[in-house]
Amino acid sequence: MNPLIIVYLLQIAVSPSLQVCSSVPDALDGVWTSTSLETITISSSAMTLSMTKTFHSSLSGSNFECVLNSGTQYVFKMNETVPILSGTLQVYPYGCFDFRQAGTYSYYFYLNSAEEITLGDLRFKAVLSGSVDTITSLTDICDSSTVDTAEFYTMIKSGSESEAISAVQCPDNILGLFQYTYTDQTGTYCESVNTSTVIACSNQSYAELEIDNTGCTTKEPFYSAGGQVGCIANVYKSSTDTYYTSYYNRDTSLSTTSYQFTCVAMQKTSNGTVFLSLMPTDCVSGQSATVMPTKGTLQGATMVLEPTYTCKEKYFAHLQ
Structure with missing residues (x-):
């Protein structure tokens, strides 16, 4: 056999199987407002992703x-290095984005890598600048086994917020009129206040909640001053019978106590009582509907909703 052919075959045998990104879906094109990664811009033609959130103060973006890429997973490599460990090392952040379409103008996604302490505990993998050539397979970056069902991010198409909300129905568990009790680290509020309500029957799409706190103004449930929030992504965890829902706040401007997004864990009992735990921006690993969630210094809240009627009961009563 020709010696050159032998060398070539040996190279094939010992070299890793090089993979490349084949395409990025056109539906991801455009500018998106996200929960924790701020503004995300995606180009399907250039196969690029940018975000305003930075990994280091020396970077502007x-x-x-x-x-x-493979299936719903896309590995994106940052095109600049980030200094870590007081500048002693330079790394390229890699993100394994697992995109799932929630509605026409909204997505939820997972970052399928372990938390990286040198990158602010975000789920991006830090690859030394001299080791980039070793990243040849999706499994070099992606590992969904470390990611809990609740740990998803949400993004909504900028300029299409109303359309995004109308395309996603809220979970059946919350489709009704409820009186609520609200608890956070400072205490419990709104007990036995008939005028403090949550309702999801205002329109036939069942895509929005209206929260009336006029009888108990101390707290603003769902971190919304206006009390109008839309469901933009739902994730169900069957092992705990828990819905995780991302809500978008319709307030035209945000106060110091409000947030653009709230993530809620939800469970419903056999008698119709609904338990919620609310976390500003994103849910956290293992979040339970009945336990107040925390992440670092950020603390969430819990709510107990007692039903007055369901949306279906209201609809059928109207027909009679």
């Missing part, structure tokens, strides 16, 4: 290119 974070720009990535797609380098690998």
Whole structure:
């Protein structure tokens, strides 16, 4: 056999199977407002992703290119290095984005990597600048086994917020009129206040909640001053019978106590009582509907909803 052919075959045998990013869906094109990664801009033609959230104060933004993909997972490599450990090392952040379409103009996604302490505990993998050539397979970056069902991020198409909300129905568990009790780290509020209500029957799409706190103004449930929030993504965990829902706040401007997004864990009992735990921006790993969630210094809240009627009961009563 020709010696050159032998060398070539040996190279095939010992070299890793190089993969490349083949495409990014057109539906991801555009500018998106996200929960924790701020403004995300995606180009399907250039196969790039940028976000205003930065990994280091020396950077004005974070720009990535797609380098690998398979199924719903896309590995994006940042095109600049980030100094870590007081500048002694330079790393490229890699993100394994697992995109799931929630509605026409909203997505939820997971970052399928372990938390990286040198990158602010975000689920991006730090690859030393001299080790980039070793990243040849999706499994070099992606590992969904470390990610809990509740740990999803949400993004909504900028300029299409109303359309995004109307396309996603809220979970059946919350489709009704409820009186609520609200608890946070400072105490419990709104007990036995008939005029403090949550309702999801205002329109036939059942895509929005209206929260009336006029009888108990101390707290603003769902971190919304106006009390109008829309469901934009639902994730169900069958093992605990828990819905995780991302809500978008319709307030035209945000106060110091309000947030654009709230993530809620929800469970319903056989008698119709609904338990909620609310976390500003994103849910946290293992979040339970009955336990107040925390992440670092950020503390959430819980609510107990007692039903007056369901949306279906109201609809059928109207027909009679």
